[in-house]
Amino acid sequence: MSETIKLISPVDGSVYAERPVTADAELNRAVARSRTAQADWAARPIAERCAAVGAAIDALEAMNDEIVPELAWQMGRPVRYGGEMGGTRERADYMIKIAEEALEPRRHTDRPGFTRYVKPEPLGIVMVIAPWNYPFMTAINTVVPALIAGNTVILKHAAQTLLVGERLDAAFKKAGLPEGVFQNVVLTHGQTETLLKSGAIDHINFTGSVAGGRAIEKAAAGTFASLALELGGKDPAYVRADADVDAAVAGLADGAFFNSGQCCCGIERVYVHEKHFDAVVEGLAEVARSYVLGNPLDEATTLGPMAQARFAAWVREQTDEALRKGAKALVDPSAFAANAPGTAYLAPQVLVDVDHQMSVMREESFGPVVGVMKVRNDEEALALMNDSPYGLTASIWTTDEQAAIALGDRLETGTVFMNRCDYLDPALVWTGVKETGKGAALSELGYLSLTRPKSYHLRLKT
Structure with missing residues (x-):
């Protein structure tokens, strides 16, 4: 046979x-x-x-x-x-x-x-x-x-x-x-x-x-x-002090959670200027809580299962490790009836009080979880964005195009986005750096x- x-x-x-x-x-x-x-x-x-x-x-x-x-x-x-x-x-x-x-x-x-x-x-x-x-x-x-x-x-x-x-x-x-x-x-x-x-x-x-x-x-x-x-990828985003917060929240939530986070250039970590930190994390958590997790054949479902149960298990493991090390989860998984350990159905999650000692901020998740860190200025954000073995895309949310270009010139990445993310433009070459x-x-x-x-x-x- x-x-x-x-x-x-x-x-x-x-x-x-x-x-x-x-x-x-x-x-x-x-x-x-x-x-x-x-x-x-x-x-x-x-x-x-x-x-x-x-x-x-x-x-x-x-x-x-x-x-x-x-x-x-x-x-x-x-x-x-x-x-x-x-x-x-x-x-x-x-x-x-x-x-x-x-x-x-x-x-x-x-x-x-x-x-x-x-x-x-x-x-x-x-x-x-x-x-x-x-x-x-x-x-x-x-x-x-x-x-x-x-x-x-x-x-x-x-x-x-x-x-x-x-x-x-x-x-x-x-x-x-x-x-x-x-x-x-x-x-x-x-x-x-x-x-x-x-x-x-x-x-x-x-x-x-x-x-x-x-x-x-x-x-x-x-x-x-x-x-x-x-x-692999661990694509970062940075919300500057001059950003349109509502637009940033909407764009980053879609970039983090669409396709159950299974996007090559999905947003996996977010750095937010301290001026907007509370508004951004509250906005991301609110969007995450609004998803309908369930059977993807149901028209009401907005978040389907991950492709395999073992992929969901990896994201759960990353999240649990972050929580053990002091991170805080802003979304209650029990609010999603379909969320169940051992299955491919996984609730979306927003984590704060994270750092780069945690796997969720270092290793590819490829799932519906995002960690958010507060930064004081561009230099701090740039250092954290580059602190990764990966480099596919990076997203900057700002009203200052020249600032985005200046940061982009120093980012170790294949594509620099401003005020958008998780999109492949066929007129622009698709490439990556590092691992x-x-x-x-x-x-x-x-x-x-x-x-x-x-x-x-x-x-x-x-």
Whole structure:
């Protein structure tokens, strides 16, 4: 009997889907198909590749009524939020719009008698190892520009969102992509490691844990495959003395608690100028108390379960440790009927009297908990924001743009936000520093990371 991957739903702990693991022989054939298809696909005009990818997004969007409840069953996001097609469409459309210009050869005309240019060439086979928390948008970040740039793609989606890979596969098939250009596979960790070690993959995109990123780097060592890694995060926010407090509370609460806190760039720690500390923590706690925790298939639910019970257990452990060390919880978990230890259902929490000796302020939580600290000035806030092994985004709430830029220049982060958070703009490169990883997604730089430069130096007369 073949090995299978089981998708355990956070809704009720049942097996929602089960799929056989792709056999090793079939995986080898998939890689061969990908390699064979790549040259012909890359030879097609950019406009043709864009049209095919756009048709796939159309096909995916047409499935959304079925996809939304599937997502609720798979990873717990409430159906009331309507899925991910808005962000998926925005990102795909932008990358299609800029494709011709981004992939245009860079020409140098300062030397008469010569034709000189640098042409971006596709890397070959791109493997996308996608996460479950935003399973469509995170995959699309790389799949769309990789295909448009002339690469072929092999997708290995997270076990928690197996059906997302199938939906993407169906969409690309409906769009008429040639055989081998996009393929979805179901693999064990061991198979993935073996494939990466084989040298058959030219570029690897992985979104996941720091430990997972290290395992990817180790497996790919010596193959010279390029890597893009988006790993852990502990994204901070700072509410300055001149901030609009109401706007800050609303934005930060959404950034901390939406998707049950399971956002790569969600707000996990907040530093507030002492002038506004009481108002901000009271506002965050009030919003947290207003959530309706429950079955994500219920339209009344505003906060669903975390994707797995063990993820909720980790956040409970962090919170308990903080309380033992002197933190104070502002939200009573018992007020949420669905909150129950041992399950994936976890009430939102706001913690004060926290410090950087506590895990909840240092290690990624990836759940609906946020710690809030009082600061006296920008310098104190800056030091605390940078006191982290991670660096994906940082959010500054202020009415002074120049102050935000000055602080941003000194922040160790991939993206600086002012008066917003937890948003990915496809026109701006998505990247991280320190243990958050490396690489570039979206924008014109995303195309450059999925191509290699090839120089042409042509002398017209000898």
